[in-house]
Amino acid sequence: MGEDFYYVGVDVGTGSARAALVTREGQIKTTTEEPLSIWRPKPEHYVQSSTEIWQRCCTAVKRVTRGVQKNQVLGIGFDATCSLVVLDQNFQPVSVTEEGDSQQNVVMWMDHRAAEQAARITNTNHRVLSRVGGVMSQEMQPPKLLWLKENLKDSCWDKAAHFFDLPDFLSWKATGSLTRSLCTLVCKWTYCPPEGWDDSFWISVGLEDLLENNFSKIGSVAAPPGSPLGGGLTAEAASDLGLNPGTAVGASLIDAHAGGLGVIGANVSGFNLPCEHQPITSRMAMICGTSTCHLAVSGRALFVPGVWGPYLSAMVPGLWLNEGGQSATGSLVRTCPLLQANIYTHLNTHLDSMARSGSAADLLGSSLHVWPDFHGNRSPLADPSLKGMVVGLSLRHTLDDLALLYLATIQALALGTLHILEAMRETGHDISTVFMCGGLSKNRLFVQVQANATGMPVVLPDQMEAVLVGAAVLGACASRGYGTIQVSSPPAARTGGTGTVRTLMKLIYEVDSSHANPDIPAFIRFNCDDYGLQLMKTSHSTSQTIRILKSPIFTL
Numbered sequence: 001m002g003e004d005f006y007y008v009g010v011d012v013g014t015g016s017a018r019a020a021l022v023t024r025e026g027q028i029k030t031t032t033e034e035p036l037s038i039w040r041p042k043p044e045h046y047v048q049s050s051t052e053i054w055q056r057c058c059t060a061v062k063r064v065t066r067g068v069q070k071n072q073v074l075g076i077g078f079d080a081t082c083s084l085v086v087l088d089q090n091f092q093p094v095s096v097t098e099e100g101d102s103q104q105n106v107v108m109w110m111d112h113r114a115a116e117q118a119a120r121i122t123n124t125n126h127r128v129l130s131r132v133g134g135v136m137s138q139e140m141q142p143p144k145l146l147w148l149k150e151n152l153k154d155s156c157w158d159k160a161a162h163f164f165d166l167p168d169f170l171s172w173k174a175t176g177s178l179t180r181s182l183c184t185l186v187c188k189w190t191y192c193p194p195e196g197w198d199d200s201f202w203i204s205v206g207l208e209d210l211l212e213n214n215f216s217k218i219g220s221v222a223a224p225p226g227s228p229l230g231g232g233l234t235a236e237a238a239s240d241l242g243l244n245p246g247t248a249v250g251a252s253l254i255d256a257h258a259g260g261l262g263v264i265g266a267n268v269s270g271f272n273l274p275c276e277h278q279p280i281t282s283r284m285a286m287i288c289g290t291s292t293c294h295l296a297v298s299g300r301a302l303f304v305p306g307v308w309g310p311y312l313s314a315m316v317p318g319l320w321l322n323e324g325g326q327s328a329t330g331s332l333v334r335t336c337p338l339l340q341a342n343i344y345t346h347l348n349t350h351l352d353s354m355a356r357s358g359s360a361a362d363l364l365g366s367s368l369h370v371w372p373d374f375h376g377n378r379s380p381l382a383d384p385s386l387k388g389m390v391v392g393l394s395l396r397h398t399l400d401d402l403a404l405l406y407l408a409t410i411q412a413l414a415l416g417t418l419h420i421l422e423a424m425r426e427t428g429h430d431i432s433t434v435f436m437c438g439g440l441s442k443n444r445l446f447v448q449v450q451a452n453a454t455g456m457p458v459v460l461p462d463q464m465e466a467v468l469v470g471a472a473v474l475g476a477c478a479s480r481g482y483g484t485i486q487v488s489s490p491p492a493a494r495t496g497g498t499g500t501v502r503t504l505m506k507l508i509y510e511v512d513s514s515h516a517n518p519d520i521p522a523f524i525r526f527n528c529d530d531y532g533l534q535l536m537k538t539s540h541s542t543s544q545t546i547r548i549l550k551s552p553i554f555t556l
Contacts (some may be wrong), residue, residue: 005074007479008065008243009471010057012036012080012166012254014110014290017053019060021068024038024481028463032063039104041097044115046108048251050085050093053106053166054173054240061209062242074481075248075270076233076241077226077474078174079258079467080166081109082188084144089161100155106166107144110290110327110375114143115384117150121205126191128201133306139327140188141165145207165189167252174237174249177230180219181251186311187323188254189218193312197310225249225257226477237491249527250474255467256293257315260285262466262473264295266459273457274432280316286417286450288440290331291378294324297428304427304440306380307420309415322429324420328375329413330439332388332447333406348445350403360409362391362452368392368404370412380423389530410446416452421454431467434458437466
């Protein structure tokens with residue numbers, strides 16, 4: 001029998017660093033997880049430590065590779081949240097807080113301190129904004145950079161020599177290469193291949209100093225995900241990780257995009273799905289973690305208002321990526337209610353028992369409604385100022401009430417997916433099947449309600465840790481184990497199951513936008529009756545009426 005060979009995938013999420021040892025066939029042999037610290041020095045400020053993140057990654061990799069020889073590991077790939085890492089000219093951490101703790105040098109993806117800067121950038125109407133849905137999100141890097149310059153100029157901005165997206169920080173730490181991934185630069189920094197950086201954008205927003213030395217502070221060279229970096233692992237990084245120097249390292253991915261890579265190319269032969277024998281442009285990947293990303297690729301550039309992209313080669317080389325999303329999904333479900341994870345299995349079972357014989361649990365939510373934008377709306381409304389609300393609460397505090405609030409939250413998130421899907425379809429996407437991974441994909445009710453709301457089958461990979469598989473694919477590509485990501489992706493994830501094609505919940509969902517008097521203050525009005533919920537939100541710029549009608553549930 002020949003010697004077995006492996007790849008390592010490292011995934012840095014919001015609250016933990018994970019690693020997996022993956023076979024050449026895409027099967028996970030072992031996984032482990034290490035917790036990460038999160039500091040919140042002020043409201044809307046969320047920070048981490050790049051030093052701690054790297055240490056946790058090293059611990060995780062050593063643990064999953066225990067029991068195999070170093071020469072059996074052919075490559076390693078990293079993915080991470082799109083957080084901002086700041087280092088000085090000696091590659092030492094620079095604080096991103098007013099308190100000045102140098103170890104707190106990472107502005108997290110969910111840090112919303114730069115809302116005012118994001119709005120100012122949007123108001124420039126610069127041409128690069130057409131590739132982010134027309135609105136600059138405060139979760140992207142330009143507004144965060146501008147905030148640092150305007151608020152921490154002496155203590156941070158003037159000392160900073162390197163700004164990394166967290167995935168690129170990890171690949172630099174592993175290889176010493178300053179080459180950035182096209183995934184991070186294109187999706188979060190306004191880089192546009194093949195032209196590259198648009199000088200006029202950075203000048204127009206007041207960040208002209210980043211043009212120095214051919215944009216050396218934010219990246220002069222970019223490479224597609226999975227491209228081999230430097231000479232592989234440096235001696236120092238190899239010692240930290242417990243691997244051989246020179247082990248191949250692939251250009252990184254944002255964590256959601258690694259999940260998309262791990263599922264969107266799944267082999268679905270024999271399942272009689274609408275996407276079978278169709279290109280992967282007929283598929284949408286949903287990566288459901290603390291937030292949810294909705295990823296769809298196309299052969300040509302499609303501009304979707306309120307949806308990020310189109311991004312060329314950001315996930316799959318040669319294809320354009322559009323990225324919708326919801327800023328709070330896993331975090332919203334966890335805090336509504338704030339209970340341990342295993343309570344959800346109990347709540348799912350309890351909802352089944354509450355439903356009448358032969359009826360579906362969906363109908364139970366007809367008088368309780370959640371507006372889920374507690375952390376703003378990422379897409380397609382692209383309004384970070386939106387807040388969440390619950391309509392239909394009573395004074396009761398029984399298990400039934402808890403279960404109904406949980407159900408209403410899941411239904412609201414599913415309607416958000418439908419809203420994003422409709423926006424994508426209106427501009428040319430032809431999506432017929434949803435491919436899902438991430439923590440919420442392990443929740444039976446969440447998956448089912450997504451299928452019900454969209455009217456589409458939902459496909460789950462047999463390897464539930466698709467994000468880790470996607471990260472390992474990067475190492476496989478870099479080791480030349482595969483020629484390109486397109487070749488390596490299909491065997492890395494196979495169909496494990498689908499959401500039922502039965503439509504149990506028919507939704508009529510209408511969105512009407514018109515201009516409002518800018519002098520009228522923002523307010524929310526709502527009315528709930530037997531036919532559903534009507535919401536009206538009037539902001540300083542637009543008036544949006546959303547009517548949600550729930551018809552009787554039926555089964556085909």
